[in-house]
Amino acid sequence: xxxxxxxxxxxxxxxxxxxxxxxxxxxxxxxxxxxxxxxxxxxxxxxxxxxxxxxxxxxxxxxxxxxxxxxxxxxxxxxxxxxxxxxxxxxxxxxxxxxxxxxxxxxxxxxxxxxxxxxxxxxxxxxxxxxxxxxxxxxxxxxxxxxxxxxxxxxxxxxxxxxxxxxxxxxxxxxxxxxxxxxxxxxxxxxxxxxxxxxxxxxxxxxxxxxxxxxxxxxxxxxxxxxxxxxxxxxxxxxxxxxxxxxxxxxxxxxxxxxxxxxxx
Amino acid sequence: xxxxxxxxxxxxxxxxxxxxxxxxxxxxxxxxxxxxxxxxxxxxxxxxxxxxxxxxxxxxxxxxxxxxxxxxxxxxxxxxxxxxxxxxxxxxxxxxxxxxxxxxxxxxxxxxxxxxxxxxxxxxxxxxxxxxxxxxxxxxxxxxxxxxxxxxxxxxxxxxxxxxxxxxxxxxxxxxxxxxxxxxxxxxxxxxxxxxxxxxxxxxxxxxxxxxxxxxxxxxxxxxxxxxxxxxxxxxxxxxxxxxxxxxxxxxxxxxxxxxxxxxxxxxxxxxxxxxxxxxxxxxxxx
Numbered sequence: 001x002x003x004x005x006x007x008x009x010x011x012x013x014x015x016x017x018x019x020x021x022x023x024x025x026x027x028x029x030x031x032x033x034x035x036x037x038x039x040x041x042x043x044x045x046x047x048x049x050x051x052x053x054x055x056x057x058x059x060x061x062x063x064x065x066x067x068x069x070x071x072x073x074x075x076x077x078x079x080x081x082x083x084x085x086x087x088x089x090x091x092x093x094x095x096x097x098x099x100x101x102x103x104x105x106x107x108x109x110x111x112x113x114x115x116x117x118x119x120x121x122x123x124x125x126x127x128x129x130x131x132x133x134x135x136x137x138x139x140x141x142x143x144x145x146x147x148x149x150x151x152x153x154x155x156x157x158x159x160x161x162x163x164x165x166x167x168x169x170x171x172x173x174x175x176x177x178x179x180x181x182x183x184x185x186x187x188x189x190x191x192x193x194x195x196x197x198x199x200x201x202x203x204x205x206x207x208x209x210x211x212x213x214x215x216x217x218x219x220x221x222x223x224x225x226x227x228x229x230x231x232x233x234x235x236x237x238x239x240x241x242x243x244x245x246x247x248x249x250x251x252x253x254x255x256x257x258x259x260x261x262x263x264x265x
Numbered sequence: 266x267x268x269x270x271x272x273x274x275x276x277x278x279x280x281x282x283x284x285x286x287x288x289x290x291x292x293x294x295x296x297x298x299x300x301x302x303x304x305x306x307x308x309x310x311x312x313x314x315x316x317x318x319x320x321x322x323x324x325x326x327x328x329x330x331x332x333x334x335x336x337x338x339x340x341x342x343x344x345x346x347x348x349x350x351x352x353x354x355x356x357x358x359x360x361x362x363x364x365x366x367x368x369x370x371x372x373x374x375x376x377x378x379x380x381x382x383x384x385x386x387x388x389x390x391x392x393x394x395x396x397x398x399x400x401x402x403x404x405x406x407x408x409x410x411x412x413x414x415x416x417x418x419x420x421x422x423x424x425x426x427x428x429x430x431x432x433x434x435x436x437x438x439x440x441x442x443x444x445x446x447x448x449x450x451x452x453x454x455x456x457x458x459x460x461x462x463x464x465x466x467x468x469x470x471x472x473x474x475x476x477x478x479x480x481x482x483x484x485x486x487x488x489x490x491x492x493x494x495x496x497x498x499x500x501x502x503x504x505x506x507x508x509x510x511x512x513x514x515x516x517x518x519x520x521x522x523x524x525x526x527x528x529x530x531x532x533x534x535x536x537x538x539x540x541x542x543x544x545x546x547x548x549x550x551x552x
Contacts, residue, residue: 004354004355005355007351007352007355008352008355008356008357008366011352011370011429011433012366012369012370014426015369015370015372015373015426015430016369017388017395018384018385018388018395018426019372019384021384021387021388021394021395022384022387022388025387033393034393036392036393037392037393037398078280079280079281079284080281082277082278082280083277083278083280083281085277086274086275086277086278087278089268089269089271089274090268090269090270090271090274091268091269091270091271091274092270092271092272092273092274092275092278093272093275095274098278098282101285102281102285104536105285105289106483107483107532107535107536107539108289108532108535109486109487109489109507109508109511109528109531109532109535110487110489110508111487111489111507111508111511111512111515111528111531112296112511112528112531112532113292114512114515114516115295115515115516115521115524116291116292116293116295116296117292119295120291120292120295135288136288138284138285138288139285139288139289142281142284142285143285146281196374196375199375199377200374200375200376200377200378201377201378201490202377202378202379202490203489203490203508203512207516216377217377217378217379217380220379220380220383221379221494231387234383234387235383235387238376238380238383238384241376241377241380242372242375242376242380244375245372245374245375245376246372246375248375249368249371249372249375250368253364253367253368254364256367256368256371256434
């Protein structure tokens with residue numbers, strides 16, 4: 001039994017190895033990387049990071065990515081909140097069908113949607129704006145947000161709503177002043193997931209932008225294919241993409257386990 | 266929870282409905298449209314019937330990609346589900362280390378997928394990567410850009426690294442929701458560790474395991490970015506999965522008809538298999 005204690009420890013060490021290797025590479029000079037194998041940077045350098053923070057094509061990539069991720073999270077939550085409330089409290093015509101249709105969009109491969117999205121957003125003049133990516137990502141984030149929020153809302157007793165109405169609250173007043181603070185944890189978890197799936201996606205983000213709204217992921221893949229062996233620079237860019245994720249995890253750390261079960265445990 | 270019938274609830278759902286209709290229905294209609302028509306450019310379309318579907322279903326390319334996809338998904342499910350469960354079972358349940366475990370384990374889930382690919386690229390380079398160097402120094406000839414076996418090994422390892430945490434976190438959430446009274450009753454009865462697992466923990470975990478299997482099935486079946494960055498579908502076409510094949514067809518060669526037909530078949534396979542998993546795992550619950 002004692003040995004089993006080490007399973008999570010070993011797992012976490014293995015998880016951290018590739019991350020260490022990425023950081024290790026990001027602090028090396030190109031000469032050292034191509035020179036051979038070394039476990040830690042012998043000639044420590046910050047040049048790779050300096051390049052990213054001084055070159056607009058690089059740092060604007062992060063700005064663009066964060067822009068559409070934030071827009072997507074906001075958009076998904078604003079429309080998902082009332083819908084989740086309706087699904088958790090009422091029966092209405094076609095409710096179950098609608099719910100399953102929403103969820104089926106989570107099963108749609110982005111590869112299927114790349115070309116139609118490109119044509120649709122070009123037609124309405126959204127191509128190469130952060131809003132194109134933000135909208136495209138709602139395809140899988142809205143179903144997820146509705147699902148998570150519905151789970152959390154179903155845990156709130158109906159008496160809360162009824163008491164509020166008796167006290168003379170209108171529906172919008174009750175929803176904003178009482179209900180939203182009550183399920184703040186659920187909203188946090190839903191926001192976390194919207195952030196996560198929008199932040200990690202590349203295929204749609206890359207193909208719905210060209211110059212003005214290019215995300216960091218696309219800048220990276222382009223560098224990888226055009227400039228051959230700038231591994232140090234790529235590693236530095238990759239290392240920087242870990243930071244937003246780490247910050248978001250820190251904020252939801254207390255709800256993370258329940259959150260991953262999508263509020264349904 | 267009891268629900269009241271209220272048709273006005275439709276007004277609350279309307280924003281979602283309109284947005285998803287714009288975002289999912291119109292593109293889907295476009296795909297259906299292309300799948301039954303032929304074009305020679307200039308926006309001139311002629312009716313093609315089911316010709317593209319026949320072409321896709323007859324092509325070796327498609328069946329090979331599907332086989333690879335099924336093998337890959339099968340492998341990662343067979344590794345990640347038991348491994349994630351084992352990690353969740355051995356994790357500490359209380360105290361400071363829980364937060365540390367949870368935060369560190371969530372890290373891979375929030376790394377952009379192309380960075381995951383790039384990271385494992387660097388990790389697996391035969392000369393200067395930690396993994397590549399380690400394997401080669403054991404005397405095994407390992408090169409993921411040249412040998413299909415190495416490429417597969419690296420991709421499966423990468424996926425296990427990337428997603429096992431999701432399974433572990435889901436199972437952990439299920440485990441901590443089991444009331445202590447269950448364990449105390451088991452102790453009084455003198456139940457062994459295995460019996461506790463088989464008759465208390467596993468039944469309580471069915472729900473989260475269903476979610477885990479479904480999520481891992483769907484996402485591994487749609488995998489694109491990581492293998493694209495790592496191997497580009499190679500060596501040869503050894504790691505060309507369905508999404509890679511589809512993007513090559515649709516955006517690379519602009520074969521709209523066959524790409525659209527393949528899109529529809531692809532989507533239907535995912536829907537059908539998801540439904541199958543769901544009903545199988547839920548039916549067991551009733552018995």
